[in-house]
Amino acid sequence: MGNCAYCRKGWTKAQSWLPDSKSAETMDIKLICNTEAEESKTGDSSFNLHNRRTKIRNLQKISTHHDITEAANAIISEKAKDREEKDKIRTVLNSIFIFNTLSVENIEETITKLKYYELEPSQMVYAQGSSGTHFFIVAEGKLEILVNGEFKGFLNKSDAFGEAALIQETPRSHSVFTTTKTMLWGISRTDFRSIVEFMSAKKYMENKSFVDSVPLFQILTPAQKDGLLAVISIQVFEPGLKIVTQGEEGDLFYIIKDGTVSCVVDGKVIRHMSRGDYFGEQALLYNSKRTATIISLSRVSVLNIKRDDLTNVLGNQLELIIYKNSQRIAIENSHYLKVLTKSQIELMINHTCYRGYKNREVVIPRGTQKGEKLLIIVKGSLITSKTGKKVPCLSCIGDQELLLPPAGIYEENYIANGPVDIEEITREYFERCIGGQLNKISSQNEVLNIMKKTQLFRALPNNKLEQMVNALYIQNYGDKEVIFYENSCGDAFYIVKEGQVDIVKDNATLRTITNNDYFGERSILGNEKRTANAIANGPVQVWVLSKEDFLLIIDEGIRGQLIKRMYLQDNTISLADLVPVKLLGKGTFGNVFLTVHKKSQIPYALKTVSRAKIRAYEIYNNLILERNILLQIDHPFIMKLVKTFKDRDRIYYLTEFVRGNDLFDVINDLRIMNDKNARFYAGCLLIILEHLHERNIIYRDLKPENIMIDEDGYPKLIDFGTAKIVDGRTYSIIGTPHYMSPEVIKGGGYGLSADLWCLGVIIYEVICGRMPFGDEEDEPFTIYEKILKNKLSFPPFIEHKAKSKFIIEKLLNKNPALRGEIDWLKTHIWFEGLNWDKLLGKQEIAPYIPKLNSLSFEITRAFKINSQLYKMIAKEEIIDSHDIPKFGKRSPSGWDDAF
Incomplete structure (x- = not known):
C-alpha cells in the first residue's frame, strides 16, 4: 500500500516539454517508486481501475532521447505551392x-509554412518509440508502416501521418519508411504551435479591445468579459448587403471590427457607423424588434453575440448584471463601505430596491432625515439645487451617515441631472445584511482581514475567524511598558491597532511590530514559553485574544492542524539539521528523500535537483516558477513548501511530508462512490481551486494521482510541476490526456476554467466508474479526438434528473465560458447541505481514512546509523548520471539567487 505522496510506478504526465525545452513552461518532477511497493488493486469491481492506471501511464511515457531527427536524410526546401x-x-x-x-x-x-521533404527509397521517416516532432502529407511516392517490425500498410499520395505530434510530444506508435522516391509536405510541432498561438493571441487581443471599448460592456468584470470573448463570432458582409432589417425579430448584437455601415430608419439614412461602433443592443437586452436597417457600405467585418450565448455566460438579465456590477464598483469607491466583506456586499446588493427618475425630478427632497437610507447611483448623476454640487455615477449618498445614529437633514434638494437610476436600501435592511451597525462591523472586518493574512490562522474557516474576532478586546499600554516578558507563559495573541511594539532579546531589538501586525500567536497553541520581551515603543493600543478564549473557540482537531502548520513555517531549518531516512522516489529531473529534523524529529520531504541535470535540460525557469508558485500557497489541502536551499551541486526544496494514499487508490477501495462521498472530495477540490485561482495560478494537471488522501482522510494536492501563474491566457498543451480540456488540446489559448474541466472529469469518474471520453483508448491522439468530437453521455444507472449529472454537464461544457465561476459552483444544487467552513476546518467526517504504517522504526534506525545526507543524495545521483544528456549550455548568471 502506498504510504506517501512520492511513490509512483511510472510516468503520470503527458506534456509538451522536450525537445522544445527553451520554451517550456513546466518541469516533470513526477516520481518513480523504488521503495515500499504500491500494491496492485484490481479488486472485483465492474471497472478495472488498476488496468486503467497502467494504461494511462503507458500511453503517457515520453522519451528523453532527442538526438534522432525525423526525416533525417531528407533534402528540405521552401518549395512554392501553386493554387492547385x-x-x-x-x-x-x-x-x-x-x-x-x-x-x-x-x-x-x-x-x-509547410516545407518540402525529398527522400530516396528505403529511408526512415521516423522510428517506433521515438518522440514525435513532425506532421507530414505525402506529395508524391509511397511509404510503409511497421509496428514491432510487422508490415501494417502503405501510405500513398495525399495521405497524412504523424499528426499526433502537433498536439503533444508522445512516442511514435509505429515506424514509417519510404518504399519509392518520396516527396512530403511537413511541419514541426514548434512551427505549428507558434502559428496557432500567434494567430489566436492576436485574435483574442483584438476582440478583447473591442469588448473593452463598448460602453455597454465596460461595467462587466474581467471574468465576465472573458466569458463574452468565448462566445463571440465573426461575420463578413460584402458591400450593399443588409445586415439587419428594421421591424424584424433579432437576437444578435453586433460590433463593427472593420468597414462602414449606414443606419436607415423608415428609408432615411440617419448616420454612418464604422470601426468600434455597435448596433442591435436593444434586441440583446429586451428581445425587441429591430428599430433600424443596417446596410454595409464597404466590406464589413463584425463581431456578433447571440442572446442565448449571452444568457448562458451572464444570466438572464444583462441589465440587472450591469446594475449589480455598478453597485459593487460604487461600494468599492466608498471610503466607508469598502471595508465590507464580499458576502456582506452581495447580501446587501440583493436587498436593494430600484428607483428610476426623469430629468429634473427630485431624488432627495430638502428636509429628508439623513442616515435612514443608502442610495447608490448606477446610471446618470445628481445635482444639488442650491450649491450646484454634482454627485457622479457610481457613487453613494448616505454612506458616511450610516456610521452614526440618524442626525440632521439634507439642506437642499438632490435633483436628477438627466435620466437617473438609483438602487437604495433602508438603514434597517442594510444593518441586517451586514450583521450590525456599520462602525462596529467595519472595525471587526478590519481585524478579520488581518487575521486572514496571519500565516497561522488564514486557513481557518470563516466562522471560527469571526468568533475569534468577536472575542478580541482592546488593551492600552504606555511608552516602555512591558506587554510580556521572555520565558513567561504565553496567554494571549496580539494585533497592533495603533503604535509600535519592540520585540527585544538580550537588550537587542529583534524587530518592531507596527499597525496591523501581530505577535504572540505561537504561544497560545501550545505550552511554549515566550522567546523574547514585547515592549511598547510609545503609546500602544492592541487587540488581544486570550488563550482561554482561543481554546474555547478552536477545538482539539483544528488546534492539532494549526500546530502542524506552525512547524511547517520554521524558516530557520538548515540542511545540517536534517537526518536522511530513505529515498522516497525518483523523477526525470530529481530525487525525493524522507528526512527528519534532528531536534524536533518532525519528518520532511527533501526534493533535490542536481545542477548537472539543470544544465543538461535547461530547466532554470521551471525551477524558479515552481518555487514562486509554492511560496504563494499556504493551504491545509495543499502540500506546503517550507524552504529552499542551494549549494554548488544542486537545488533543494524542503516540503511538508504527506502520507496517505492517492485518490486513485481511494476510488478503487470505495468502488463507485455515492453522491455524499463524491460531494466531499469534489467540495475539497473546489476549495483548492478557489485558493489557486484567487492567486491566478492554474494547476493544469488535476487528476486522482496528484491528489493524496492524508492521514485525516482529506485531500492534499501535490506536484506543482505543471502549474503556472497566468494573466489572461496561456497556450502550452500540458496535462494528462483523459483529463485535458478541449481548449487545451486545441492550443488556441486557455485560462483558469481548464481546471474546472479536470474537476468535472474527476466527478464523472468517481460517480460513473469510467472516464467521460476515451475510456477504452490507449492512444493519446484518439483520446483527444473523442474529447473534441464526442458528446457527453452517462451510464444507464445515472438517473436522468440526478443532481450530480447537472454539475458534471456544467463542468464538462466544451465552451470554457459556460462552466461557471467557483463562487457560483459552490451554490450549485448538488452541493446543497455541504458546510464549506466545516470542510475547510476538517470538521466533516471523511469517507475514507488511509491505513498507514508507522515510521518510528525507520526514523530510529536513521538516527542510529547517522548517515550523511550529502552522501545519500550523491549515491543516487551517481546511479542516475548515465541518463543525463551530454548537452546543455552554461548556466545563466544569477538564475538561482532566490534559492
Missing part, C-alpha cells in the same frame, strides 16, 4: 480533426 497544390493540402487538412477546430487564418498560415 494549396487546394489539395487544404482538402487533406480539413479531413483531420485537429484542423477542424482552427480558424481559416490558422489553416492558411499552416499551408504557407
